[in-house]
Amino acid sequence: MSILSPTQRTTVTRETKRAVAGRSRMLALLGDALVAHLGVVVVRDGVTHPVVLPIAFAVDPDGPDADGTLYLHGSTGSGWLRSALDTDVCVTVTELDGLVAARSGFSHSMNYRSAVVIGRARVVDDPAERAHALDLIVDHMIPGRAATLRPPTRKELAATAVLALPLREASMKERAGGPEDEPEDVASGVWAGHIPLQRVALPPVSAPDSHDEAPVDVVARAEALG
Template identity: 45%
Template sequence: MTELSSTPRTVLGRSKARGRTDRAELHAVLDAGLICHLGVIVDGSPMVIPTGYGRIGDTLYVHGSTGARSLRTAPGDTVCVTVTHLDGIVLARSVFHHSVNYRSAMIYGVPRLVTDEEERMAGLAAITEQLAPGQWDYARLPNRKEMAATAVLALSLEEASVKMRAAGPSDDDEDYDLPIWAGVLPVVTTWGEPEPDPKMTRDIPVPAHISGR
């Protein structure tokens, strides 16, 4: 087990029992996600951008247009990236004790603009495979013009925290006798049936890496 490095920004102030220190649990939360939220300061104001991401080892990659203000501002400044999975709504007998079951990760750091072409392609492959495993080897890869219009940022996972809750309601002792249902409503995300693009010029079967998900 490799533990996460503790910093003033990653030490939990409340509900410390929900914190996790194993770096493998950070990787698991990130690997199970599809979208992260990238928090940056743009022109003195906070901006939070939902975006795709990918992980290679202890580096997180995000990408976007070279014209995006958020990506132009981020390199050299501290950013905060979060990934959250909602696993259930916890219904208690008291509204005060309602809660949610979740897995979440928060990463702080100063991202760098990736300029090495081999790393840029690897980062884009990681982002693509995070959203649709198998798609990088199936679809056309970006050409030189598309690569020139794309910015790739790399963020170290060195400074990160992980927090989770997976339990039922916790009510005050005097409330357990109330005639009120309490429990957990699980939240599950599933894939639907693939919907073909109506602009396809021929009858193309759904590839196995998509139909088998």
């Protein structure tokens, strides 16, 4: 599908002018971002509480789930894993693009791109899909890196969990540009504007026991992030 069709749970109700309808824009955001946050309600020792965790991820727009698949990387020893399978979860991805300085504290803001995906996750058990998902997650950090690595061991696979979440129930908002001040605030003469932000990567630092310099793909990724 090319158009985001939010359900009631993902319908934007505040600052609706910032809502993004194009699914391609959301996929572009998911391609740019490196960290997602997973929200899940955990039950431990009879106590229920929410948890929000940073998590590595990758996207397969043509994956087997409805409207594509969001793959989430975790540990089989994580306490949240079982809870994430017992109820719907919420995954958010945000990129901060700037700070907006207005002429009043109320009108200060941030420029951002943010997506919300809600749904029921499943454990990826199929060996072929799991290998594909793990390669996608590695390549999401450094494109092409997975092909240069040895296969994971049985022990590593036993310790690694991969969850898949459908991309169907999703929404996105974004803000860009300068402040939106009231006319009387503009007349005050206070400076207003915005401060663009971008992620900066420094040159790769080789491990002390590395056999050679950073390969071309790693250097290229650092330059792209910078």
